[in-house]
Amino acid sequence: xxxxxxxxxxxxxxxxxxxxxxxxxxxxxxxxxxxxxxxxxxxxxxxxxxxxxxxxxxxxxxxxxxxxxxxxxxxxxxxxxxxxxxxxxxxxxxxxxxxxxxxxxxxxxxxx
Numbered sequence: 001x002x003x004x005x006x007x008x009x010x011x012x013x014x015x016x017x018x019x020x021x022x023x024x025x026x027x028x029x030x031x032x033x034x035x036x037x038x039x040x041x042x043x044x045x046x047x048x049x050x051x052x053x054x055x056x057x058x059x060x061x062x063x064x065x066x067x068x069x070x071x072x073x074x075x076x077x078x079x080x081x082x083x084x085x086x087x088x089x090x091x092x093x094x095x096x097x098x099x100x101x102x103x104x105x106x107x108x109x110x111x112x
Contacts, residue, residue, distance in 0.1 A: 009033045010106055014055050018090075020045065023054040023064075027087060034106050036070065040087040044072035053090060057101055064096035 009031040016039055017023035027041030037053075045051060046069065053065040067090035075086040095102070 009038075010108060012105070014057065017054040018051050020049060020051055023052045029055070030087070032102075032106055034092075034103055036067070036089060036091045038085065038087060038089050042075060042077045042086070044074050044088050045069050047071055050093070051090065052096070055102070057105055059101060061098055061101045063098040063102040065090075065092055065102075066094040066096055067092050 010033065012029055012032050014029045014032070016027045016029055016037075017025065018027060018039060018041075019025050025041065025043050027039040027043075030038045030040050032038075039053075049069045051067055051069060053067055055063045055065070057063060070089040070091045072088045073083075073086055075083045
């Protein structure tokens, strides 16, 4: 199956907090891009749900994103790291704060 993504994804594991009103659930990214990210988690929301996502980048900066669940795949916690694409694909709607450090990380550029 051909990859239909407009932006290339970069494999990156970053701790994420997410939730519909308050980012309180914990997951980890498996890949990121300027337009979206994949969150590995066993607590998923239905496609179409709007979530607030908070990432702490390796630099220590916190990025806050509003995103829409594009797809979700629920798996048992013990299989989370073994199943490809377990969790949710998030389409970024809006950067609430700190867009530039996230975009730099997606391009693997050192932060200024």
